[in-house]
Amino acid sequence: MPHIQQLDAHVADLIAAGEVVERPASVVKELVENTIDAGASAVVVEIQRGGMGLIRVTDNGCGIAPEELPTAFLRHATSKLRCEEDLGKIGTLGFRGEALAAISAVSRVDILTRRPGTDLGARLHLEGGVAGAVEEAGAPEGTTIIVRDLFYNTPARLKFMRKDSAETAAVSGLMQHLALSHPDISFKFIKDGAEALHTPGDGKLDSAIYAALGREFARSLVPVEGRGGEAAVTGFVTKPLLGRGSRSMQVFFVNGRFIKSQLLTAALEEGYRNQIMKGKFPGCVLSVTLPVTAVDVNVHPAKTQVKFAREREVFDAVYHTVLDCLDRDGAPAPAPKPAGETVNPRQDFFQSMDARSFRQRAEATASKPAVPPRPQPRPAAPARPAFDSEAPGRMARVADSAPEKQPYRAAFRPVEKVSIGKPPASVAEPPGKAAAPGPEKAEKPPRPFVPAIPRQQTLDLPEQQTIEPPKEAPWRIAGEVLHTYIVCESEDGCVWLIDKHAAHERMNFDRLKAAQEPPMRQTLLQPVAAELGREDAALLLENREALERFGFACEDFGDGTILVREVPADIDAADTAATLEEFAEKLRTGRSPAEKREGLLHTMACKAAIKGGWTSDPAELRVLVDKVQSGEVKYCPHGRPVAVKLTKYELEKMFKRV
Numbered sequence: 001m002p003h004i005q006q007l008d009a010h011v012a013d014l015i016a017a018g019e020v021v022e023r024p025a026s027v028v029k030e031l032v033e034n035t036i037d038a039g040a041s042a043v044v045v046e047i048q049r050g051g052m053g054l055i056r057v058t059d060n061g062c063g064i065a066p067e068e069l070p071t072a073f074l075r076h077a078t079s080k081l082r083c084e085e086d087l088g089k090i091g092t093l094g095f096r097g098e099a100l101a102a103i104s105a106v107s108r109v110d111i112l113t114r115r116p117g118t119d120l121g122a123r124l125h126l127e128g129g130v131a132g133a134v135e136e137a138g139a140p141e142g143t144t145i146i147v148r149d150l151f152y153n154t155p156a157r158l159k160f161m162r163k164d165s166a167e168t169a170a171v172s173g174l175m176q177h178l179a180l181s182h183p184d185i186s187f188k189f190i191k192d193g194a195e196a197l198h199t200p201g202d203g204k205l206d207s208a209i210y211a212a213l214g215r216e217f218a219r220s221l222v223p224v225e226g227r228g229g230e231a232a233v234t235g236f237v238t239k240p241l242l243g244r245g246s247r248s249m250q251v252f253f254v255n256g257r258f259i260k261s262q263l264l265t266a267a268l269e270e271g272y273r274n275q276i277m278k279g280k281f282p283g284c285v286l287s288v289t290l291p292v293t294a295v296d297v298n299v300h301p302a303k304t305q306v307k308f309a310r311e312r313e314v315f316d317a318v319y320h321t322v323l324d325c326l327d328r329d330g331a332p333a334p335a336p337k338p339a340g341e342t343v344n345p346r347q348d349f350f351q352s353m354d355a356r357s358f359r360q361r362a363e364a365t366a367s368k369p370a371v372p373p374r375p376q377p378r379p380a381a382p383a384r385p386a387f388d389s390e391a392p393g394r395m396a397r398v399a400d401s402a403p404e405k406q407p408y409r410a411a412f413r414p415v416e417k418v419s420i421g422k423p424p425a426s427v428a429e430p431p432g433k434a435a436a437p438g439p440e441k442a443e444k445p446p447r448p449f450v451p452a453i454p455r456q457q458t459l460d461l462p463e464q465q466t467i468e469p470p471k472e473a474p475w476r477i478a479g480e481v482l483h484t485y486i487v488c489e490s491e492d493g494c495v496w497l498i499d500k501h502a503a504h505e506r507m508n509f510d511r512l513k514a515a516q517e518p519p520m521r522q523t524l525l526q527p528v529a530a531e532l533g534r535e536d537a538a539l540l541l542e543n544r545e546a547l548e549r550f551g552f553a554c555e556d557f558g559d560g561t562i563l564v565r566e567v568p569a570d571i572d573a574a575d576t577a578a579t580l581e582e583f584a585e586k587l588r589t590g591r592s593p594a595e596k597r598e599g600l601l602h603t604m605a606c607k608a609a610i611k612g613g614w615t616s617d618p619a620e621l622r623v624l625v626d627k628v629q630s631g632e633v634k635y636c637p638h639g640r641p642v643a644v645k646l647t648k649y650e651l652e653k654m655f656k657r658v
């Protein structure tokens, strides 16, 4: 065994630095937190090569006195804490006195600072933690810190750095959070010479949200305000109908500090229970304010987690604030869908249909007016399924008081002629009152969503798929209930309930998994601009090749927006952004390449599946039933059963016949 020795100070510093400075974003976080603690009202952050080349943070805060400058870079040197007692009531973002020491230990640092009211400033250069001499210098009021060549003396850490684009994205995401945490400070973020974020610093959270997270997200929000016990909750949450594909847009602050907290996530989501679609998540920018003694921030070196003294109280405050606001907003009741929308709007399911009838449908559709009349919203009266006289044997969803019966609309969607630049009414403005937009100059030109036009629609006939006839007599389809479950009867007298979405999802999953060829694509007449947030966008762009293989042609559109020009033929273009959002989530959470691929396949299979709530054509139902009967489709890709069997005996028992 080697002898036990105390590490020399330099090695100990490098180890300690590793805890605080993990990547460029952690440097930016610490430096910007210092500017906030210094009382700055304007902060400029500039990075080059994801922060690996240079990080410059400038503020107009209180500055550092020249004689204290070297002390600021010593470990455990801080102006924010004096004694043990102070640890229990931390009101500043920093308190550990470690950041400047840690950063300077693994980089080359220059600092220039002047305290307001003094004539002369000072500068200092440090390299690998070793400080030069403090020099007098003219300087603007406040502090500028430049960090160069991060990790130049720790090659092991350097090896673990991801691509510059990923580091840039991490810093961008962080800057968003910092800007949102302090709407009273104007933040400017410049990456590789281009301005990427600029908040007005007018003290209004909605202006900061607009500038940092984009117009579309800002418009999906409603304000919330409430309190419970000692906790005050303010901010914005998404309207339930505008839930998101992942939790990436859940932003929480506690006493002005961005934190990750399962407790707050759970409280928020509990507020949305039964109000948001399954698989969708609320987004938010929520700020919780507590007395400094009611929260412990000293639980994580990067200070991204906190411990609440009274967890239940905080949970209840957030939960009730969200719930009350959603109740008041009247948002929970889903808006009535236009009658036409209950019909499966997908044009690609008919793999069992023969080419002739496919072509007939295509021709029939083409002869219709190019712009179909916009479906009227269904009256509030409850809809009931009815048999339609024009198409005997086919189920249609018809409102009792509808002036005319809606004939079954072919699942083949007519090609819509679209006027470019004018979004369809249904997507132009989400219902409800929109969050106040920020300054006009930040407005991007409108990016209308335009429905996809399948490429060469009449030529790309789906291949006919032969389905093995089941050995036993095919199950009789008795009907469909709740627009979700197919009711069948088997020859041996059992009743089967099939979840049509789950069954179709499984079919898609198996097909995609086995596919050798890339999927058929549709070119969008006008590309969809998906505003995903900077981190998600960078993650997806890093995996652009994988997306290509799945049939998505994507480009970077800047500012966390991805421009999608092509999507797989079996994905509805309106689902593009949601699909990409889910992709990002799967890429983030997948622990191995195989798990990530599987995750992407799940998303594709789900998005391409017919949905519960759509009225399906009997031909669609037949395909699904045969697949389930043959035993090919048993569980959905998430492991849930696709079919439930009720034997005759079980039924008779229920009715006390036996």
Ligand code: ADP
Pocket: 030, 034, 035, 038, 059, 061, 062, 063, 064, 072, 073, 077, 078, 079, 080, 093, 094, 095, 096, 097, 098, 099, 100, 101, 143
């Ligand atoms: P902490 O923030 O935990 O106190 P740091 O190592 O981040 O520790 O900073 C050490 C000290 O340097 C701070 O306590 C503060 O007094 C001073 N300081 C750092 N950055 C700034 C700044 N931008 N403006 C004014 N003072 C600063």
Ligand code: MG
Pocket: 030, 033, 034, 093, 094, 095, 097, 099, 100
């Ligand atoms: Mg600090």
